[in-house]
Amino acid sequence: MNGAEPAIATHIIAKEYGDVAAVDGVDLRVNPGEIYALLGLNGAGKTTLIRMLVGMVRPTSGSASILGHDIRRATGDLWASVGYLVETPSAYPELTVEENLRLAWRLRRMTDPDRVRTVVEELGLTPYAGRRARDLSLGNTQRLGLAKALLHRPRLLLLDEPSNGLDPAGVVEIRDLLHDLAQRHGVTILLSSHILTEVARLADRIGIIHRGRLIEEVDARGLPARLTRSLLVSTRHNDTAVVALRNAGYQPSYLHTDRIILNEPDAVDRPDEIATLLVEAGCPPTRLQVDAEELETYFLRRVGADRIAP
Numbered sequence: 417m418n419g420a421e422p423a424i425a426t427h428i429i430a431k432e433y434g435d436v437a438a439v440d441g442v443d444l445r446v447n448p449g450e451i452y453a454l455l456g457l458n459g460a461g462k463t464t465l466i467r468m469l470v471g472m473v474r475p476t477s478g479s480a481s482i483l484g485h486d487i488r489r490a491t492g493d494l495w496a497s498v499g500y501l502v503e504t505p506s507a508y509p510e511l512t513v514e515e516n517l518r519l520a521w522r523l524r525r526m527t528d529p530d531r532v533r534t535v536v537e538e539l540g541l542t543p544y545a546g547r548r549a550r551d552l553s554l555g556n557t558q559r560l561g562l563a564k565a566l567l568h569r570p571r572l573l574l575l576d577e578p579s580n581g582l583d584p585a586g587v588v589e590i591r592d593l594l595h596d597l598a599q600r601h602g603v604t605i606l607l608s609s610h611i612l613t614e615v616a617r618l619a620d621r622i623g624i625i626h627r628g629r630l631i632e633e634v635d636a637r638g639l640p641a642r643l644t645r646s647l648l649v650s651t652r653h654n655d656t657a658v659v660a661l662r663n664a665g666y667q668p669s670y671l672h673t674d675r676i677i678l679n680e681p682d683a684v685d686r687p688d689e690i691a692t693l694l695v696e697a698g699c700p701p702t703r704l705q706v707d708a709e710e711l712e713t714y715f716l717r718r719v720g721a722d723r724i725a726p
């Protein structure tokens with residue numbers, strides 16, 4: 417964390433819908449020039465948090481500032497520096513891609529006549545510039561939404577699921593574009609996603625949001641070191657095996673009901689010793705496997721959802 421004023425700061429911000437705490441007291445700080453990803457399952461509260469930041473939803477309690485401005489007192493000057501894409505991008509369906517962007521260009525009172533063309537190129541929309549918005553694929557609708565968010569060269573971008581609807585090549589293109597904006601132009605980006613592998617490649621920091629709470633923040637570069645290596649063990653008498661392992665000083669736990677997990681480096685590095693121990697306890701292993709945790713598993717583990725069906 418550097419000493420500069422954060423680009424986004426929230427203070428125990430919350431939003432309740434009836435008895436649903438969509439966002440439940442989040443303190444978030446996003447540093448200038450940083451790409452910060454909010455990662456969470458469906459319904460975790462990502463969209464609601466972003467909607468509050470852009471003034472689409474009024475917080476039930478707490479406060480937030482973006483680019484140093486309290487969002488309750490935000491003026492047009494602030495929105496001139498902010499671009500956002502929240503949920504399904506909106507466009508005038510009967511207007512073409514270019515007409516939609518020209519209209520946004522006029523509404524923003526922009527003066528650079530080439531800007532629409534360059535943003536169309538940046539977003540890979542040139543072949544579709546003359547196509548009506550209603551006839552676009554989901555991926556190109558998303559690109560148009562991103563083009564509108566980027567049109568006025570904002571210093572801060574808030575993007576709800578920016579990869580939504582994009583094919584794998586499109587995901588890479590948009591990732592490169594966002595990297596470039598952050599690295600070469602110092603743009604700060606807050607985005608949301610439920611795909612850990614994607615945000616791990618894009619973000620500097622990842623905030624895991626679950627049931628409306630920010631439960632963990634991870635430096636994306638440090639993520640691999642956090643992934644657990646484990647030894648997965650199956651025997652015909654797992655309860656006996658667990659007791660034997662506990663007696664030997666390990667802390668076994670169950671993965672689903674049929675496998676035992678050992679996370680101690682001792683066990684992972686010396687599966688032969690575990691095998692010997694289990695043989696001596698009368699429950700020889702039927703399977704021993706060293707497993708490096710996938711990023712997705714890490715995420716599900718952090719949100720306590722590792723037993724949900726894929």
Ligand code: ATP
Nearest residue numbers: 433436438456457458459460461462463464465610
């Ligand atoms: P997704 O990835 O599915 O978009 P999310 O993390 O963006 O999920 P939110 O859309 O913020 O989650 O929803 C958080 C919770 O708040 C959910 O339980 C949702 O049903 C509820 N919620 C969101 N908007 C409203 C609303 N307008 N009225 C009532 N409940 C809402």
